[in-house]
Amino acid sequence: MPLREPARNSANRASPQQEISMQRLCLSFSMLVFAFGSGGSSLFAQARNQRAALELFEKKIRPALIEHCYECHSVGSDDIGGELLVDSRTALLTGGETGPAIVAGKPRDSILIRAMEYTDLEMPPDEKLPDSVIADFRRWIALGAPDPRVEPKGTDSQNGAAAPSEQTKVDLWSLQSVSDVSPPPVDDHRWPLTDVDRFVLSRLEQQGLQPNRDADPITLVRRVHFDLVGLPPSPQQVAAFVADPAPRHFEQIVDRLLASAQFGERWGRHWLDIARYGESAGSSRDVLMLYAWRYRDYVIEAFNADMPFDRFITEQIAGDLLPAATEEDRYRQTVATGLLAIGSKSLNGGNLKYDVIDDQIDVLSKAMLGLTVSCARCHDHKFDPIPTKDYYSLAGIFLSTETRYGGGTKRPKTAAEKRDLYLTLTGDVDPEVAKQRDEVAKKIVQLEKQINSSKKRVKSLQSKIPEEFHDQPDAEIPAATEPKLAKLIRQYQGSYWVLKRREADHKATIGLLGDEPDYAIGVRDAKKILDANILDRGEQKQPGELAERGFLSALGDSCEVDPIDSSESGRRQLAAWIVHPDNPLTARVAVNRIWQHLMGKGIVSTVDNFGVSGVRPSHPDLLDHLARRFVHEHKWSTKAMIRELVLSRTYRLSSEINTDAYQTDPDNRLRWRMTRRRLEAEPLRDAMLAVSGLLSLGRPSGSLVMAIGEGEVGRNIDTSVLDEPFDHRSVYLPIIRGIIPEQLRLFDFPEPSNVQGARDSNTTPTQSLFLMNARVTIRVAREFAGRLLRDPENYSDDDRIRSAHLLCFSTPPTDAQIQRDRRFIQRMMKRNEDEADHRRLAWTAYCQSLIASAKFRFID
Amino acid sequence: MFLTRRQLLHAATCGFGSLALMEMQNRTLAAPANGLSGQENANLLAPKPPHHSARADSLIFLHMRGGPSAMESYERKPVLDRRAEQQGEKKGRKLTPSHWKWKRRGESGLWVSDLFKHTAAHADELCVLSGMHTDISNHTPAMLQLHTGSFTFTRPSMGSWLLYGLGTENQNLPGFVSISPPVINGGSKNYGSAFLPAVFQGTAIGDIKTPVREAEVGNLANPILSRKDQRRQLDLLQQFNADYAAELAGETSDVDAVIDAYELGFRMQSELPGVMDLSGETQETLDLYGIGEGLPSDNFGRQCLLARRMIEAGVRHVELCDEFWDQHSGLVKGHNARAAATDKPSAGLLTDLRRRGLLDRTLVLWGGEFGRTPDTAKKDLDGRDHNANGYTMWLAGGGVRGGYQHGATDELGYKAVEGRVHLHDLHATILHLMGLDHKRLTHRYAGRDFRLTDVHGRVVDEVFA
Secondary structure, X not given: OOOOOOOOOHHHOOOOOOOXXXXXXXXXXXXXXXXXXXXXXXXXXXXXXXXXXXXXXXXXXXXXXXXXXXXXXXXXXXXXXXXXOOOOHHHHHHXXXXXXXXXXXXXXXXXXXXXXXXXXXXXXXXXXXXXXXXXXXXXXXXXXXXXXXXXXXXXXXXXXXXXXXXXXXXXOHHHOOOOOOOOOOOOOOOOOOOHHHHHHHHHHHHOOOOOOOEOOHHHHHHHHHHHHHOOOOOHHHXXXXXXXXXXXXXXXXXXXXXXXXXXXXXXXXXXXXXXXXXXXXXXXXXXXXXOHHHHHHHHHHHHHOOOOHHXXXXXXXXXXXXXXXXXXXXXXXXXXXXXXXXXXXXXXXXXXXXXXXXXXXXXXXXXHHOOOHHHHHOXXXXXXXXXXXXXXXXXXXHHOEEEEOOOOOOXXXXXXXXXXXXXXXXXXXXXXXXXXXXXXXXXXXXXXXXXXXXXXXXXXXXOOOOHHHOOOOOOOOOOOOOXXXXXXXXXXXXXXXXXXXXXXXXXXXXXXXXXXXXXXXXXXEOOXXXXXXXEHHHOOOOEEEEEOOOOOHHHOOOOOOOOOOOOOOOHHHHHHHHOXXXXXXXXXXXXXXXXXXXXXXXXXXXXXXXXXXXXXXXXXXXXXXXXXXHHHHOOOOHHHHXXXXXOOHHHHEOOOOOHHHHHHOOOOOOOOOOOXXXXXXXXXXXHXXXXXXXXEOOOOOOOHHHHHOOOEOOOOXXXXXXXXXXXXXXXXXXXXXXXXXXXXXXXXXXOOOOOOOOOOOOOOHHHHHHHHHOHHHHHHHHHHHHHHHHOOOOXXXXXXXXXXXXXXXXXXOOHHHHHXXXXXXXXXXHHOOOOOOHHXXXXXXXXXXXXXXXXXXXXX | OOOOHHHXXXXXXXXXXXXXXXXXXXXXXXXXXXOOOOOOOOOOOOOOOOOOOOOOOEEEEEEEOOOOOOOOOOOOOHHHHHOOOOEOOOOOOEEOOOOOOEEEEOXXXXXXXXXXXXXXXXXXXXXXXEEEEOOOOOHHXXXXXXXXXXXXXXXXXXXXXXXXXXXXXXXXXXXXXXXXOOOOOOXXXXXXXXXXXXXXXXXXXXXXXXXXXXOOOOOOOOOOOOHHHHHHHHHHHHHHHHHHHHHHOOOOHHHHXXXXXXXXXXXXXXXXXXXXXXXXXXXXXXXXXXXXXXXXXXXXXXXXHHHHHHHHOOOOEEEEEEOOOOOOOOHHHHHHHHHHHHHHHHHHHHHHHHHOOOHHHEEEEEEOOOEEOOEEOOOOOOOOOEEOOOEEEEEEEOOEOOOEEEOEEOOOXXXXXXXXXXXXXXXXXXXXXXXXXXXXXXXXEOOEEEOOOOOOOOOOHHHEO
């Protein structure tokens, strides 16, 4: 019996009844083929078989399941055996700990049968079922195991008598319009603070569960700091809130954090995850994209300015096509289209043009609509109502768009070349001016070469003459000097002047250069506006009929926008369609992401997939309520939405375990507690820098990628600048796809070539080794130690220990802990007393264990 | 050996004599007061049973980067030799004869040229795949496809899939090691885990530009503390963790995982340098691998010996990498140099694995991202270009049929015509030999199940012993 569960950490796994299994959908598909696809004469026979099989299910299978299996294997069971449910077809096909319970059409491969036969498992445990019943199951599975039961909702359909309506393409929940739901009534009127709480509590009460108590003030203030700005609160901020934990004070803290410049750095990074932000081509030839950082800064600023989300989306898709009131607006809107250019691309091989378009469709559909539209590149989407034609309707929009992402494998050298590869944001883009610039630039390069050779000559001559003549180009040469030496000195003096002259020339020429224009990567409408041919299996060699530019047909005409003119790409209309108030996906997807970042897990846990193969929402009404409020009440304000959620009672819940609730809902799907979270790579690194005092809060100008210059990883660039200390916030680390900074890579930084809205949270020994041994960790620990030792407020080692705990954990140490820590430090000092700075060493070792600890890494 | 987390923790803490750790261990071992089992933080790398009984437990890939020539090594082309200097498939290109002498080798009588004299002695172990083909003939995308199955999208590498499916035997060592990988040609993507959890990504030792004797694995030693002091520091750190777990009272699996990961890390930093230290090897062994100051085979010899030591210590998959076999011109000189660097070490590895009884359970794969054309545009006929349509790789050990040549290209060597094995088929076959069904080894990402072989792949069972 294979006991493998080829999934990850059980904590991350959606429970079987939540998943709509792919196998099931493949099955429905194959059943369709089975029923209708195999030629005229047998068609009726097939349909008859199908009906007979369903009849068999109703007469024999369903009663047997209810009688013998439901006690331990249904949603209503107290303790679900082997994590297996048998009360819906999805559950049977998904299976439990030992894998799928049945394989449709293959009774011999079905664990259910083997268990009934008492082959590997023995089920039901009390007594083997009669052979005739097992034979019924075998026959039913052989017939494809048709099963009209949909997933039971909670306990209300545990007798399996649910209506036989299939989840089909047309009624995909996320495509239904967002409903206007009033908050449900609740029994406990005192607990809810907001409508959100009423939705949450109502579900809990239905299950007979109670929400946890509120988190203590220290936990809460720490939580909200990390959630809103990604940095720990200072000990003073913690103390102030502990002294006055009133709701009004909490509200003030929330408002302060929302208004701080660090907010955009935290929430902008969330967006950059789904924008698959990177600063190089990745894939085959990892060519740097020098100006991608402008898009990064744009995102951070947009979040800080609380740009309405619909505007934010619109600018990223069509900023270049929108009217701009000021030059500044035009600049910003152009940079915004960087979203469409920063994707990973295969510059060497493949089908670059269509791959770039595919990447653009992929990012828009997953990030904004929560749909995997790019599945339809080669065939109609297997599960979602997205025909290939729709894909090419969108593809036409991007086929009519010119994407500028900078250099390919050939490095642009001159201003003219750059003008062809980038979007130019400022300055005179007149070709004549550019030509002049190039000539000046050429002269500069030439002068630099000459200066180098002059320097070499001066150096070499200098080594041959007495020291008193060094750097003395005008010194007189005494007549008595030996002629050979005198000649050398004269040569030296001559070369010296040449060098000076060239250096002066160089300086003057650089002055002539003027300011280089600001470049950006992004898009603009192409010269040729085209509809795309539908490509069978994505093959360019087989162009099919033209697909008129447009959007997803599944939404019908619900979101009316301007027609796409033959003179424009249609990006403007696409943006308007996505942010249309009646688009059922955009707001749902957006508020779900916000929820996830605050509560640990989305209402729809597959945050990038609202399609059939995604997981259904845990609180569908709440999701709709939030989506409506986001659009109509908050006018797409992300900050207002965050504020509403953070001020809810649900957000304040403690993360501790409540035995009853845990047994009913271990995954915390119903939100009886706050989900404990691990800090992602960036806030972990930022917190390390912050407690050590190293953190530099200012925004660095540009990116280190600019300092490296045009070129390709591993071929023609010097990346040593990446090894130098970098004390800015992690969002500013360069994301070169082939060289992801170690501290990001080791801590589950998402692969920047893919849209990934939910991060993994793995704990690995390589993370431990990083925190134990990496030079950057030791550096931080050493600075932290220095800060503690220097601080005049610290009168004693006990003060220092207290202060260290407060900085790292926001909680003071107990007396016993202080004593233990002090003993560690004293012993460490003693053992290393031969070392000159043994005190600093001991404190460094101490500080390192604090920042490496689990408590430092988790948000309760 | 299948250790539970608790047994591991127990094994880790015994012998250090730290009272606090004992306390902590007691806490971990004791049943949680509230009777909850918590969400067990499964060790993702723990050995997992295969889909079916495996023929090989570990895999060594001798990666001949750049594309070695088949008609110079394992696929004799008498017609090509006879038609030397005649026009090739296209105008301006001339057919190039083989530049080395050929002999039948071993009992099987496989043809192997003098380019690989040492490996030729193992002809009866080799399962030569001469009908290989792949989709693209540029180095980088071809190399990505070789490692991940895809050259356009970022996908998990084969080694990551192996770890994902099988876990690894030795928890104190990385399960997937790439020795001296190239920085270009896709770089870390070739051993990356893409959307699989990061724990499955390969661990690089050095890079292609650094001789392996100077290569280091990152973060294996604390630069300021002695090992003893670091253990004391770790004890304090584990006390912080234990304090935190005590505060949480109940669900402590996240913290337990951190505690475990530190003990694992600590043991890994003790064990890995030991595995990488070749000083305990006999002179005879060093000679066998061609290791010696100034020898052309020194670097690759060290790589091969490291591979054996790692496989012996329970690493699942080791990849080695040789410098460039990409001779568009200067083929004789270039291929001779590459063979001087790799032939003896590769043969030595096979000998050593065989005599230690490891070869039966270790699959060895040799080859490049593609092969070379039978013709050239060069006047001196001393070069060949990229050929993805037909080339040779070989397998040895782990359940494959030795002394066997599977498949062939046409009489000149342009295209695989018999026993065609696409790269996807090779991946499916390797997974199969390792006990995994390439169709069942899936991972759900972005709404669909992904495989190493995507929607392709056929297990080439003709090559099984």
